[in-house]
Amino acid sequence: MTISSSTVIDKTEVLQDGTIQVRQAEIITKDGVEIARNFHRWVRHPGDTDAQSDPAPVPAIANAVWTSDVVSVYQAQVASQAKV
Protein backbone atom coordinates (compact mmCIF):
# COMPACT_ATOMS: atom_id res chain seq x y z
CA MET A 1 0.00 0.00 0.00
CA THR A 2 1.42 3.37 -1.03
CA ILE A 3 0.15 6.63 0.41
CA SER A 4 1.33 9.75 -1.34
CA SER A 5 0.58 13.46 -1.33
CA SER A 6 0.86 16.14 -3.97
CA THR A 7 -0.22 19.75 -4.28
CA VAL A 8 -1.68 21.47 -7.30
CA ILE A 9 -3.36 24.79 -8.03
CA ASP A 10 -6.74 23.33 -8.90
CA LYS A 11 -8.77 26.52 -9.21
CA THR A 12 -8.08 30.16 -10.05
CA GLU A 13 -10.81 32.76 -10.18
CA VAL A 14 -10.19 36.14 -11.80
CA LEU A 15 -12.62 38.77 -10.56
CA GLN A 16 -13.85 41.79 -12.45
CA ASP A 17 -11.39 44.11 -10.71
CA GLY A 18 -8.44 41.83 -11.57
CA THR A 19 -8.20 40.14 -8.17
CA ILE A 20 -7.06 36.53 -8.45
CA GLN A 21 -8.44 34.01 -5.99
CA VAL A 22 -6.20 30.96 -5.79
CA ARG A 23 -7.11 27.53 -4.49
CA GLN A 24 -4.40 24.95 -3.88
CA ALA A 25 -5.39 21.33 -3.36
CA GLU A 26 -3.39 18.80 -1.41
CA ILE A 27 -4.32 15.47 -2.95
CA ILE A 28 -3.79 12.31 -0.93
CA THR A 29 -3.71 9.06 -2.87
CA LYS A 30 -3.63 5.43 -1.81
CA ASP A 31 -2.18 3.12 -4.43
CA GLY A 32 -2.81 5.79 -7.01
CA VAL A 33 -6.46 6.35 -6.05
CA GLU A 34 -7.42 9.70 -4.55
CA ILE A 35 -8.75 9.28 -1.03
CA ALA A 36 -8.73 12.87 0.25
CA ARG A 37 -8.38 16.44 -1.00
CA ASN A 38 -7.68 19.41 1.29
CA PHE A 39 -7.94 23.02 0.16
CA HIS A 40 -5.87 26.10 0.95
CA ARG A 41 -6.74 29.55 -0.42
CA TRP A 42 -5.16 32.92 -0.83
CA VAL A 43 -5.91 36.11 -2.74
CA ARG A 44 -3.69 38.24 -4.97
CA HIS A 45 -4.81 41.76 -5.72
CA PRO A 46 -3.68 43.68 -8.84
CA GLY A 47 -0.08 44.78 -8.48
CA ASP A 48 0.77 42.33 -5.70
CA THR A 49 4.38 41.38 -6.45
CA ASP A 50 4.09 38.25 -4.28
CA ALA A 51 2.05 36.70 -7.09
CA GLN A 52 5.27 36.21 -9.05
CA SER A 53 6.44 33.75 -6.38
CA ASP A 54 3.22 31.70 -6.49
CA PRO A 55 3.04 28.33 -8.22
CA ALA A 56 2.00 28.18 -11.87
CA PRO A 57 -0.26 29.32 -13.40
CA VAL A 58 -0.69 32.27 -11.02
CA PRO A 59 2.28 34.38 -12.27
CA ALA A 60 1.18 33.92 -15.89
CA ILE A 61 -2.40 34.92 -15.06
CA ALA A 62 -1.19 37.95 -13.13
CA ASN A 63 1.04 39.03 -16.01
CA ALA A 64 -1.81 38.66 -18.48
CA VAL A 65 -4.54 40.31 -16.43
CA TRP A 66 -2.72 43.02 -14.52
CA THR A 67 -2.21 45.68 -17.13
CA SER A 68 -1.12 49.07 -15.87
CA ASP A 69 -4.71 50.27 -16.33
CA VAL A 70 -6.11 47.42 -14.21
CA VAL A 71 -3.59 48.09 -11.45
CA SER A 72 -4.17 51.84 -11.41
CA VAL A 73 -7.97 51.46 -11.36
CA TYR A 74 -7.72 48.95 -8.54
CA GLN A 75 -5.36 51.15 -6.52
CA ALA A 76 -7.75 54.07 -6.98
CA GLN A 77 -10.59 51.89 -5.63
CA VAL A 78 -8.49 50.96 -2.62
CA ALA A 79 -7.58 54.58 -1.96
CA SER A 80 -11.24 55.57 -2.07
CA GLN A 81 -12.34 52.88 0.39
CA ALA A 82 -9.63 52.19 2.95
CA LYS A 83 -9.80 54.99 5.47
CA VAL A 84 -9.12 55.20 9.19
Next chain:
Amino acid sequence: MATNAQYLASLVNSSGNINIPVSNGGVVFNNTNTTASPTSTTQNDYETGTWTPTDQSGASLSFTTNYAYYTKIGNMVYCSCAVTYPSTASGAQALISVPFSVNSSAQTYGGFTRYTTYSSNIQFLINVTPASVAPYLLSTGLTNANLSGKRLDFVAVYQASF
Protein backbone atom coordinates in the same frame (compact mmCIF):
# COMPACT_ATOMS: atom_id res chain seq x y z
CA MET B 1 -34.56 8.58 -22.33
CA ALA B 2 -33.40 8.08 -18.74
CA THR B 3 -35.97 8.15 -16.00
CA ASN B 4 -35.56 10.58 -13.14
CA ALA B 5 -34.32 7.73 -10.95
CA GLN B 6 -31.74 6.69 -13.55
CA TYR B 7 -30.53 10.26 -13.97
CA LEU B 8 -30.19 10.76 -10.21
CA ALA B 9 -28.30 7.46 -9.95
CA SER B 10 -25.88 8.65 -12.65
CA LEU B 11 -24.84 11.57 -10.44
CA VAL B 12 -23.51 9.25 -7.74
CA ASN B 13 -19.86 8.32 -8.22
CA SER B 14 -17.99 5.23 -7.05
CA SER B 15 -17.24 6.88 -3.69
CA GLY B 16 -20.92 7.40 -3.01
CA ASN B 17 -20.73 11.17 -3.52
CA ILE B 18 -23.32 13.09 -5.51
CA ASN B 19 -21.60 15.20 -8.16
CA ILE B 20 -23.21 18.27 -9.73
CA PRO B 21 -22.06 17.93 -13.36
CA VAL B 22 -22.59 21.54 -14.48
CA SER B 23 -20.46 24.45 -13.23
CA ASN B 24 -22.38 26.57 -10.69
CA GLY B 25 -25.24 24.05 -10.76
CA GLY B 26 -26.79 23.26 -7.42
CA VAL B 27 -29.85 22.23 -5.52
CA VAL B 28 -32.87 24.45 -6.16
CA PHE B 29 -35.30 24.42 -3.28
CA ASN B 30 -38.98 24.40 -4.18
CA ASN B 31 -40.03 27.48 -2.25
CA THR B 32 -40.60 29.94 -5.09
CA ASN B 33 -42.20 29.87 -8.51
CA THR B 34 -39.02 30.69 -10.43
CA THR B 35 -37.07 28.11 -12.36
CA ALA B 36 -34.16 30.35 -13.35
CA SER B 37 -30.77 29.20 -12.05
CA PRO B 38 -28.87 30.11 -9.99
CA THR B 39 -31.41 31.97 -7.93
CA SER B 40 -31.72 33.03 -4.33
CA THR B 41 -33.13 29.57 -3.66
CA THR B 42 -30.19 27.67 -5.19
CA GLN B 43 -27.64 26.01 -2.93
CA ASN B 44 -24.69 25.93 -5.32
CA ASP B 45 -21.52 25.84 -3.28
CA TYR B 46 -19.84 24.23 -0.33
CA GLU B 47 -16.14 24.33 0.43
CA THR B 48 -13.95 24.19 3.49
CA GLY B 49 -10.21 24.66 3.93
CA THR B 50 -7.43 26.87 5.20
CA TRP B 51 -6.24 30.20 3.84
CA THR B 52 -3.34 32.60 4.09
CA PRO B 53 -4.26 35.94 5.68
CA THR B 54 -2.15 38.71 4.18
CA ASP B 55 -1.67 42.38 4.88
CA GLN B 56 -3.84 44.54 2.60
CA SER B 57 -2.96 47.90 4.14
CA GLY B 58 -0.26 48.64 1.60
CA ALA B 59 2.50 48.41 4.21
CA SER B 60 3.67 44.95 2.99
CA LEU B 61 3.64 43.47 6.48
CA SER B 62 4.21 39.76 7.07
CA PHE B 63 1.92 38.19 9.65
CA THR B 64 2.70 35.21 11.83
CA THR B 65 -0.32 32.97 11.32
CA ASN B 66 -1.21 30.32 13.87
CA TYR B 67 -4.26 29.11 11.99
CA ALA B 68 -6.78 30.26 9.41
CA TYR B 69 -9.86 28.24 8.50
CA TYR B 70 -12.87 28.92 6.32
CA THR B 71 -16.14 27.31 5.33
CA LYS B 72 -18.22 28.63 2.44
CA ILE B 73 -21.86 27.57 2.21
CA GLY B 74 -23.61 29.09 -0.77
CA ASN B 75 -22.48 32.71 -0.74
CA MET B 76 -21.88 32.85 3.04
CA VAL B 77 -18.27 32.72 4.21
CA TYR B 78 -17.38 31.82 7.78
CA CYS B 79 -13.70 32.36 8.51
CA SER B 80 -11.50 32.42 11.56
CA CYS B 81 -7.82 33.02 12.05
CA ALA B 82 -5.10 33.89 14.51
CA VAL B 83 -2.47 36.33 13.29
CA THR B 84 0.28 38.27 15.04
CA TYR B 85 1.37 41.62 13.67
CA PRO B 86 5.07 42.31 13.24
CA SER B 87 6.66 45.32 14.88
CA THR B 88 5.59 48.28 12.77
CA ALA B 89 5.10 52.05 12.93
CA SER B 90 2.86 52.12 9.86
CA GLY B 91 -0.05 54.52 10.30
CA ALA B 92 -2.18 52.91 7.58
CA GLN B 93 -5.58 51.42 8.37
CA ALA B 94 -5.04 47.78 9.30
CA LEU B 95 -6.57 45.43 6.73
CA ILE B 96 -6.36 41.63 6.76
CA SER B 97 -7.31 39.61 3.67
CA VAL B 98 -10.22 37.18 3.64
CA PRO B 99 -10.47 34.02 1.51
CA PHE B 100 -13.18 35.16 -0.94
CA SER B 101 -14.23 38.44 -2.52
CA VAL B 102 -16.89 40.47 -0.73
CA ASN B 103 -20.37 41.24 -2.03
CA SER B 104 -20.34 45.03 -2.40
CA SER B 105 -24.05 45.32 -1.65
CA ALA B 106 -23.82 43.36 1.61
CA GLN B 107 -21.39 45.25 3.78
CA THR B 108 -23.40 44.90 6.96
CA TYR B 109 -21.48 41.84 8.07
CA GLY B 110 -18.52 41.75 10.39
CA GLY B 111 -16.55 39.86 12.95
CA PHE B 112 -15.47 39.70 16.55
CA THR B 113 -12.36 39.00 18.57
CA ARG B 114 -11.97 35.58 20.12
CA TYR B 115 -8.67 36.44 21.78
CA THR B 116 -6.21 39.31 21.54
CA THR B 117 -3.17 40.73 23.28
CA TYR B 118 -4.45 44.22 22.38
CA SER B 119 -5.79 46.21 25.31
CA SER B 120 -9.45 46.12 24.21
CA ASN B 121 -11.84 43.85 22.41
CA ILE B 122 -11.85 44.64 18.71
CA GLN B 123 -14.65 44.28 16.21
CA PHE B 124 -14.05 43.71 12.51
CA LEU B 125 -15.73 45.48 9.63
CA ILE B 126 -15.88 43.84 6.24
CA ASN B 127 -14.15 45.83 3.52
CA VAL B 128 -14.98 45.34 -0.16
CA THR B 129 -11.84 46.60 -1.92
CA PRO B 130 -9.48 45.06 -1.09
CA ALA B 131 -11.51 42.11 0.21
CA SER B 132 -10.50 42.22 3.84
CA VAL B 133 -11.47 42.77 7.45
CA ALA B 134 -10.72 46.08 9.14
CA PRO B 135 -10.16 46.07 12.92
CA TYR B 136 -12.19 48.81 14.64
CA LEU B 137 -12.85 50.15 18.12
CA LEU B 138 -16.44 51.35 17.76
CA SER B 139 -16.21 53.89 14.92
CA THR B 140 -12.44 54.24 14.95
CA GLY B 141 -10.25 52.15 12.67
CA LEU B 142 -7.05 50.71 14.08
CA THR B 143 -3.76 51.34 12.34
CA ASN B 144 -0.97 48.85 11.81
CA ALA B 145 1.01 50.69 14.48
CA ASN B 146 -1.84 50.22 16.98
CA LEU B 147 -1.53 46.48 16.42
CA SER B 148 2.27 46.30 16.34
CA GLY B 149 3.33 43.01 17.96
CA LYS B 150 -0.26 42.16 18.91
CA ARG B 151 -2.03 38.89 18.35
CA LEU B 152 -5.57 38.88 16.93
CA ASP B 153 -7.76 35.79 16.92
CA PHE B 154 -11.05 36.57 15.21
CA VAL B 155 -14.12 35.16 13.54
CA ALA B 156 -15.74 36.90 10.58
CA VAL B 157 -18.91 36.22 8.62
CA TYR B 158 -19.81 37.83 5.30
CA GLN B 159 -21.42 37.36 1.89
CA ALA B 160 -19.10 36.54 -0.97
CA SER B 161 -19.63 38.18 -4.34
CA PHE B 162 -20.40 34.85 -6.01
